[in-house]
Amino acid sequence: MFGLLFATFGVILSAKYSSITVDQSAFLALKSHITHDPYNFLTTNWSTSTSVCSWIGVTCGSRHHRVTALNLSSMDLTGTISSQLGNLSFLAWLDIHQNSFHGSLPIELTNLRRMKYLDFGNNSFNGEIPSWFGCFSKLQRLSLYLNNFIGVIPSTLGNLSKLERLGLSWNQISGRIPNSLFKCKDLKFLSLSSNSLEGSIPTEIGNLTSLKVMALDENNLEGTIPKCIGNMSSSLTAVDLGNNNFHGEIPLVIGNLTSLQSLYLSYNKVSGKIPLVIGNLTSLRELFLDNNKLTGEIPLVIEKLTSLQFLHLSNNKLTGEIPSWFGCFSKLQRLSLYLNNFIGVIPSTLGNLSKLERLGLSWNQISGEIPLVIGNLTSLQMLSLQSNKLTGRIPTPPPLLQWYAVSTNNLIGEIPSSVCNLTSLKVMALDENNLEGTIPKCIGNMSSSLTAVDLGNNNFHGQIPENFAKGCMLRSLGINNNELEGSLPRSLGNCKGLNLLNVGNNNLNDTFPSWLGNLDQLQVLILRSNRFYGQIESFDITVSLTKLRIIDLYHNNFSGYLPTPFFEHMHAIRDEYGKNVEPNYMREVKPTKDAFGVFWVDYASGLSVTAKGLEIKFESLLSIWTVIDLSSNQFRGEIPKILGELHLLLVLNLSHNCLIGPIPSSLGNLSELESLDLSSNKLEGRIPTELKNLGFLEVLNLSQNNLKGPIPQGKQFDTFTKDSYMGNSDLCGFPLSKNCGTDEETPAKFDRDDDGDELNWKFSILMGYGCGLVLGMSMAYIVFTTGKPWWLIRIVERVRQRFAKR
Numbered sequence: 001m002f003g004l005l006f007a008t009f010g011v012i013l014s015a016k017y018s019s020i021t022v023d024q025s026a027f028l029a030l031k032s033h034i035t036h037d038p039y040n041f042l043t044t045n046w047s048t049s050t051s052v053c054s055w056i057g058v059t060c061g062s063r064h065h066r067v068t069a070l071n072l073s074s075m076d077l078t079g080t081i082s083s084q085l086g087n088l089s090f091l092a093w094l095d096i097h098q099n100s101f102h103g104s105l106p107i108e109l110t111n112l113r114r115m116k117y118l119d120f121g122n123n124s125f126n127g128e129i130p131s132w133f134g135c136f137s138k139l140q141r142l143s144l145y146l147n148n149f150i151g152v153i154p155s156t157l158g159n160l161s162k163l164e165r166l167g168l169s170w171n172q173i174s175g176r177i178p179n180s181l182f183k184c185k186d187l188k189f190l191s192l193s194s195n196s197l198e199g200s201i202p203t204e205i206g207n208l209t210s211l212k213v214m215a216l217d218e219n220n221l222e223g224t225i226p227k228c229i230g231n232m233s234s235s236l237t238a239v240d241l242g243n244n245n246f247h248g249e250i251p252l253v254i255g256n257l258t259s260l261q262s263l264y265l266s267y268n269k270v271s272g273k274i275p276l277v278i279g280n281l282t283s284l285r286e287l288f289l290d291n292n293k294l295t296g297e298i299p300l301v302i303e304k305l306t307s308l309q310f311l312h313l314s315n316n317k318l319t320g321e322i323p324s325w326f327g328c329f330s331k332l333q334r335l336s337l338y339l340n341n342f343i344g345v346i347p348s349t350l351g352n353l354s355k356l357e358r359l360g361l362s363w364n365q366i367s368g369e370i371p372l373v374i375g376n377l378t379s380l381q382m383l384s385l386q387s388n389k390l391t392g393r394i395p396t397p398p399p400l401l402q403w404y405a406v407s408t409n410n411l412i413g414e415i416p417s418s419v420c421n422l423t424s425l426k427v428m429a430l431d432e433n434n435l436e437g438t439i440p441k442c443i444g445n446m447s448s449s450l451t452a453v454d455l456g457n458n459n460f461h462g463q464i465p466e467n468f469a470k471g472c473m474l475r476s477l478g479i480n481n482n483e484l485e486g487s488l489p490r491s492l493g494n495c496k497g498l499n500l501l502n503v504g505n506n507n508l509n510d511t512f513p514s515w516l517g518n519l520d521q522l523q524v525l526i527l528r529s530n531r532f533y534g535q536i537e538s539f540d541i542t543v544s545l546t547k548l549r550i551i552d553l554y555h556n557n558f559s560g561y562l563p564t565p566f567f568e569h570m571h572a573i574r575d576e577y578g579k580n581v582e583p584n585y586m587r588e589v590k591p592t593k594d595a596f597g598v599f600w601v602d603y604a605s606g607l608s609v610t611a612k613g614l615e616i617k618f619e620s621l622l623s624i625w626t627v628i629d630l631s632s633n634q635f636r637g638e639i640p641k642i643l644g645e646l647h648l649l650l651v652l653n654l655s656h657n658c659l660i661g662p663i664p665s666s667l668g669n670l671s672e673l674e675s676l677d678l679s680s681n682k683l684e685g686r687i688p689t690e691l692k693n694l695g696f697l698e699v700l701n702l703s704q705n706n707l708k709g710p711i712p713q714g715k716q717f718d719t720f721t722k723d724s725y726m727g728n729s730d731l732c733g734f735p736l737s738k739n740c741g742t743d744e745e746t747p748a749k750f751d752r753d754d755d756g757d758e759l760n761w762k763f764s765i766l767m768g769y770g771c772g773l774v775l776g777m778s779m780a781y782i783v784f785t786t787g788k789p790w791w792l793i794r795i796v797e798r799v800r801q802r803f804a805k806r
Contacts, residue, residue: 019064019065019066020052020053020060020065020066020067022087023052023066023067023087023088023090024048024052025084025087026082026084026085026086026087026088027046027052027055027058027067027070028046028048029082029083029084029085030079030081030082030084030085031046032082033079033080033081033082034077034078034079035078035079036076036077036078036079036100037075037077038076039075039076041056041057041072041075041077042056042072042077052067053065053067057070057071057072057075058070059071059093061090064090066088066089066090067088067090067091068090068091068092068093068114069091069092069093069094069095070088070091070093070094070095070096071093071095072095072096072099073095073096073097073098073099073119074097074098074099075099076099076100077096077099077100077101078099078100078101078102079100079101079102080101080102080103081101081103081105081106081109082106083106083107083108084108085106085108085109085112086106086108086109086110086111086112087108087111088112089111089112089113089114090114091112091114091115092114092115092116092117092138093115093116093117094112094115094117094118094119095117095118095119096119096120096123097119097120097121097122097123097143098121098122098123099122099123100123100124101120101123101124101125102123102124102125102126103125103126104125104126104127105120105125105127105130107130107132109132110132110135112136113135113136113137113138114138115136115138115139116138116139116140116141117139117140117141118136118139118141118142118143119141119143120143120144120147121143121144121145121146121147121167122145122146122147123146123147124147124148125144125147125148125149126147126148126149126150127149127150127151128149128150128151128152128154129144129149129151129153129154129168129173130154131154131155131156132156133154133156133157133160134154134156134157134158134159134160135159136160137159137160137161137162138162139160139162139163140162140163140164140165141163141164141165142157142160142163142165142166142167143165143167144167144168144171145167145168145169145170145171145191146169146170146171147170147171148171148172149168149171149172149173150171150172150173150174151173151174151175152173152174152175152176152178153168153173153175153177153178153181153192153197154178155178155180155181156180157178157180157181157184158178158180158181158182158183158184159183160184161183161184161185161186162186163184163186163187164186164187164188164189165187165188165189166181166184166187166189166190166191167189167191168191168192168195169191169192169193169194169195169215170193170194170195171194171195172195172196173192173195173196173197174195174196174197174198175197175198175199176197176198176199176202177192177197177199177201177202177216179202179204182202182204182205182207182208183207184208185207185208185209185210186210187208187210187211188210188211188212188213188235189211189212189213190208190211190213190214190215190216191213191215192215192216192219193215193216193217193218193219193240194217194218194219195218195219196219196220197216197219197220197221198219198220198221198222199221199222199223200221200222200223200224200226201216201221201223201225201226203226203228205226205228205229206226206228206229206230206231206232207231208232209231209232209234209235210235211232211235211236212235212236212237212238213236213237213238214229214232214236214238214239214240215238215240216240216241216244217240217241217242217243217244217264218242218243218244219243219244220244220245221241221244221245221246222244222245222246222247223246223247224246224247224248224251225241225246225248225250225251225254225265225270226251227251227253229251229253229254229257230251230253230254230256230257232257233256233257233258233259234259235259236257236259236260237259237260237261237262237283238260238261238262238263239257239260239262239263239264240262240264241264241265241268242264242265242266242267242268242288243266243267243268244267244268245268245269246265246268246269246270247268247269247270247271248270248271248272249270249271249272249273249275250265250270250272250274250275250278250289252275252277254275254277254278254281255275255277255278255279255280255281256280257281258280258281258282258283259283260281260283260284261283261284261285261286262284262285262286263281263284263286263287263288263289264286264288265288265289265292266288266289266290266291266292266312267290267291267292268291268292269292269293270289270292270293270294271292271293271294271295272294272295273294273295273296273299274289274294274296274298274299274302274313275299276299276301278299278301278302278305279299279301279302279303279304279305281305282304282305282306282307283307284305284307284308285307285308285309285310285331286308286309286310287302287305287308287310287311287312288310288312289312289313289316290312290313290314290315290316290336291314291315291316292315292316293316293317294313294316294317294318295316295317295318295319296318296319296320297318297319297320298313298318298320298322298323300323300325302323303323303325303328305329306328306329306330306331307331308329308331308332309331309332309333309334310332310333310334311329311332311334311335311336312334312336313336313337313340314336314337314338314339314340314360315338315339315340316339316340317340317341318337318340318341318342319340319341319342319343320342320343320344321342321343321344321345322337322342322344322346322347322361322366323347324347324349325349326347326349326350326353327347327349327350327351327352327353328349328352329353330352330353330354330355331355332353332355332356333355333356333357333358333379334356334357334358335350335353335356335358335359335360336358336360337360337361337364338360338361338362338363338364338384339362339363339364340363340364341364341365342361342364342365342366343364343365343366343367344366344367344368345366345367345368345369346361346366346368346370346371346374346385346390347371348371348373350371350373350374350377351371351373351374351376351377353377354377354378354379355379356377356379356380357379357380357381357382358380358381358382359374359377359380359382359383359384360382360384361384361385361388362384362385362386362387362388362405363386363387363388364387364388365388365389366385366388366389366390367388367389367390367391368390368391368392369390369391369392369393370385370390370392370394370395370406370411371395372395372396374395374397374398375395375396375397375398376398377398378398378399378400379398379400380398380400380401381400381401381402381403381424382401382402382403383397383398383401383403383404383405383406384403384405385405385406385409386405386406386407386408386409386429387407387408387409388408388409389409389410390406390409390410390411391409391410391411391412392411392412392413393411393412393413393416394406394411394413394415394416394430394435395416396416396418397416397418397419397422399421399422400424401422401424401425402424402425402426402427403426403427404419404422404425404427404428404429404430405427405428405429406429406430406433407429407430407431407432407433407454408431408432408433409432409433410433410434411430411433411434411435412433412434412435412436413435413436413437414435414436414437414438415430415435415437415439415440417440419440419442420440420442420445420446422446423446423449424449425446425449425450426449426450426451426452427450427451427452427453428450428452428453428454428455429452429453429454430454430455430458431454431455431456431457431458431478432456432457432458433457433458434458434459435455435458435459435460436458436459436460436461437460437461437462438460438461438462438463439455439460439462439464439465439479439484440465441465441467442465443465444465444466444467444468444469444489444491445467445469447468447469447472447473447474447494447495448469448471448472448473449473450473450474451473451474451475451476452474452475452476452477453474453476453477453478453479454476454478455478455479455482456478456479456480456481456482456502457480457481457482458481458482459482459483460479460482460483460484461482461483461484461485462484462485462486463484463485463486463487464479464484464486464488464489464503465489466489466490466491467489467491468489468491468492468494468495469491469494470494471494472491472492472494472495472496473495473497474492474495474497474498475497475498475499475500475521476498476499476500477492477495477498477500477501477502477503478500478502479502479503479506480502480503480504480505480506480526481504481505481506482505482506483506483507484503484506484507484508485506485507485508485509486508486509486510487508487509487510488503488508488510488513490513490515492513492516493515493516493518493519495519496518496519496520496521497521498519498521498522499521499522499523499524500522500523500524500525500526501516501522501524501525501526502524502526503526503527503530504526504527504528504529504530504552505528505529505530506529506530507530507531508527508530508531508532509530509531509532509533510530510531510532510533511532511533511534512532512534512536512558513527514536516545517545519545520545520546520547521547522545522547522548523547523548523549523550523572524548524549524550525545525548525550525551525552526550526552527552527553527556528552528553528554528555528556528629529554529555529556530555530556531556531557532553532556532557532558533556533557533558533559534557534558534559534560535558535559535560535561536558536560536563536566545566545569545570546569546570546571546572547571547572548570548572548573549572549573549625549626549627550625550626550627550628551566551627551628551629551630552627552629553629553630553633554629554630554631554632554633554653555631555632555633556632556633557633557634558630558633558634558635559633559634559635559636560635560636560637561635561636561637562630562635562637562639562640562654562659564640564642567640567642567643567645567646568642570646572626572648573626573628573646573647573648573649574645574646574647574648575647625650626646626648626649626650626651626672627649627650627651627653628646628649628651628652628653629651629653630653630654630657631653631654631655631656631657631677632655632656632657633656633657634657634658635654635657635658635659636657636658636659636660637659637660637661638659638660638661638662638664639654639659639661639663639664639667639678639683640664641664641666642666643664643666643667643670644664644665644666644667644668644669644670645666645669646670647669647670647671647672648672649670649672649673650672650673650674650675651673651674651675652667652670652673652675652676652677653675653676653677654677654678654681655677655678655679655680655681655701656679656680656681657680657681658681658682659678659681659682659683660681660682660683660684661683661684661685662683662684662685662686662688663678663683663685663687663688663691663702663707664688665688665690666690667688667690667691667694668688668689668690668691668692668693668694669690669693670694671693671694671695671696672696673694673696673697674696674697674698674699675697675698675699675700676691676694676697676699676700676701677699677700677701678701678702678705679701679702679703679704679705679727680703680704680705681704681705682705682706683702683705683706683707684705684706684707684708685707685708685709686707686708686709686710687702687707687709687711687712687731688712689712691712691717692712692714692715692716692717694716695715695716696716697716698716700716700717700720700724701723701724702724702725702728703723703724703725703726703727703728704726704727704728705727705728706728706730707725707728707730707731708728708730708731709730709731709732709740710731710732710733710740711725711731711732711733711734711735711736713733713734720735721735722735722736722737
């Protein structure tokens with residue numbers, strides 16, 4: 001009897017340890033699939049010399065002595081999931097989130113029938129979401145967020161009757177939300193954000209009466225906001241439907257969600273007035289209704305929302321005055337009302353908001369003075385009041401300010417000296433006011449924190465500060481359209497990351513700043529309308545300005561030959577480098593979850609370019625825009641043939657100089673060129689027929705030269721008027737009234753393509769009419785003219801086409 005009992009015990013013990021051996025083998029197989037273990041978590045710890053239950057990340061059950069949980073989260077592991085992991089028959093908890101696992105998920109995982117918690121989030125898994133996830137009948141949590149899953153949401157997920165949390169955000173999932181998903185009535189957390197889901201929200205979502213968080217933002221969902229969400233009133237705390245295509249009014253049932261703490265409806269097409277039932281949501285902390293089509297005034301009932309921390313109503317069509325009772329929101333941290341039609345003054349009660357960090361009131365019709373109490377907001381980091389009708393002097397700014405934007409108002413006086421105390425200031429935009437005095441010297445000392453400074457279009461005089469420190473962080477400096485004198489400070493050479501330098505329209509008196517060659521990030525250089533002088537052909541390029549896209553030297557006293565070394569090194573315009581650059585706006589944007597867009601600053605704001613005799617001013621600039629304007633100087637000699645290698649150039653203006661010789665035929669290689677002005681020089685010879693290759697040329701001015709012979713015919717040349725050729729007495733042919741004699745070849749016969757290509761050049765002409773000079777997506781206004789000329793109306797379409805292709 002004793003022997004039998006001993007044998008039985010031995011069998012049980014053997015079975016026990018053979019089972020844990022299976023678990024050990026499964027983990028060793030997984031370890032062999034790990035290709036990168038930077039902290040040696042598994043390399044040294046997962047060893048057969050110790051019990052598997054003591055391995056890092058492994059938890060065993062006390063009853064069966066089998067592995068019940070595996071947690072390898074945040075270990076920076078790289079590898080794939082081995083099929084042997086499916087042998088862990090007692091596994092109920094598997095968490096490998098925030099690693100770099102990749103590949104598809106093995107079907108052998110279907111053996112894990114005890115699974116309750118499954119987190120594969122923040123990895124690089126790909127393929128479709130497996131339909132066999134529906135086999136995990138005990139599953140309570142499924143997290144697949146931040147991967148590369150594609151395809152549709154499997155309808156089999158509706159079988160997971162015990163599911164409480166489902167996270168599929170930040171993948172590439174498409175299709176509609178399956179109705180079966182809403183059979184999971186225990187669901188408390190549903191996140192499908194940042195995918196490509198489409199269609200309307202199924203009405204069955206109202207069955208999820210236990211739901212607390214619903215995040216469907218950043219998809220392509222459409223239709224109206226379903227009224228059935230009112231069924232969730234007892235549980236729902238957060239709703240995010242932002243960045244979709246919802247339309248219609250905010251449903252009144254939203255007022256039933258009395259537990260709601262966060263409501264995001266931003267970036268949709270929601271219209272109508274803000275419903276009064278919003279006042280019922282007294283637990284609300286975050287209200288985001290920005291970037292919609294809401295109208296009317298801010299209702300008084302919002303005064304009841306005393307727990308508000310974030311209030312975003314920007315970019316709508318709201319009217320009326322800014323309520324003074326905003327000052328009662330003692331917990332408010334962010335207030336965004338920009339891009340509406342608010343009138344009246346800034347309430348002084350905003351000075352009570354001691355926790356306010358961001359205040360955005362830009363692009364409204366607000367008048368009066370900036371309240372002095374704004375300086376008392378000791379937590380304020382971002383202040384944006386630009387593009388209003390504000391008057392008076394600039395008050396003392398709050399001490400922690402990082403973004404300071406009050407441009408495009410009617411402010412007067414000098415920059416307060418207290419600005420020098422803003423040790424954390426990053427962006428200062430005071431442009432387009434009536435400010436005067438000198439630029440504080442402390443600006444140079446603050447350059448270790450400042451990234452963008454725009455003081456343009458004011459009345460500043462004196463000299464530019466000369467003390468830009470080593471380690472200067474400036475990316476944009478705009479001081480154009482003032483009355484500044486003296487030279488360009490050499491200490492700007494310390495600003496190694498400078499993207500844009502705009503000192504145009506001042507009284508600066510200096511030679512060409514050759515030291516700028518050390519700034520290898522410079523993209524835009526504007527020296528126009530100053531008193532710069534001297535030759536620049538001997539420019540010693542040390543870093544060579546390879547990223548330069550816009551150079552504007554218009555109306556100075558530069559002389560000598562055109563700077564060939566400049567053109568040789570302009571790789572951003574010349575070769576494939578430029579084509580590989582993303583066509584982003586040149587802006588400084590504070591990256592935030594809520595995209596508090598009021599605090600972007602355009603590096604190229606206020607940029608002016610002369611085209612067809614008009615000075616055009618722009619609010620925004622795409623990085624793909626390329627301009628060379630060397631007009632109204634005293635350059636002499638011939639036009640360098642190397643200009644024909646700047647294949648991405650859009651605007652070339654060499655007018656009003658002393659250039660001689662022929663027009664280089666190489667200019668016909670500028671396939672992207674849209675504006676060419678060589679007028680008022682001493683150019684000779686014929687107009688090269690190669691210029692017919694410029695299929696996007698919208699503006700051509702060759703007037704006031706010594707050109708002769710027939711004007712090329714066909715393609716874009718059929719769109720130009722006689723104004724393009726006036727002052728060249730020896731030119732002949734259409735559109736001039738002077739016919740070419742018998743000794744001249746008839747251009748209509750020899751320049752026009754044969755019948756087989758006639759459709760091509762006609763199409764090019766039509767493209768010209770449908771496109772235009774690429775200079776501004778967001779044009780502010782045209783100086784020195786009223787109305788918009790026909791050629792300028794077509795500017796925007798062309799840039800949109802180019803932008804869409806990139």
